[in-house]
Amino acid sequence: MDTKTIMFDAGKAQRKTTKEILEAVYAALEERGYNGIDQMVGYILSGDPSYITSHNNARLMISRIDRDELVEEILKAYLKK
Numbered sequence: 001m002d003t004k005t006i007m008f009d010a011g012k013a014q015r016k017t018t019k020e021i022l023e024a025v026y027a028a029l030e031e032r033g034y035n036g037i038d039q040m041v042g043y044i045l046s047g048d049p050s051y052i053t054s055h056n057n058a059r060l061m062i063s064r065i066d067r068d069e070l071v072e073e074i075l076k077a078y079l080k081k
Helices: 010-014 018-031 036-046 055-063 067-079
Strands: none
Touching (some): 018 036, 036 067
């Protein structure tokens, strides 16, 4: 029997990647009948959280990511870098 103690980091286990958050926010916007892309662009350009629905905690999730980081991740994905 292994007697080693294993450390569990709940914060690390619950963190979502930026991509997962963007996908979840997009899905929440679409579920509410919004154009997800338009709403997310509005949020990124203005910083106004009212562009993002609070449905499924979308506003809370996206607000935890710096907007500069969002733009950087989107550009990396677009340019495949």
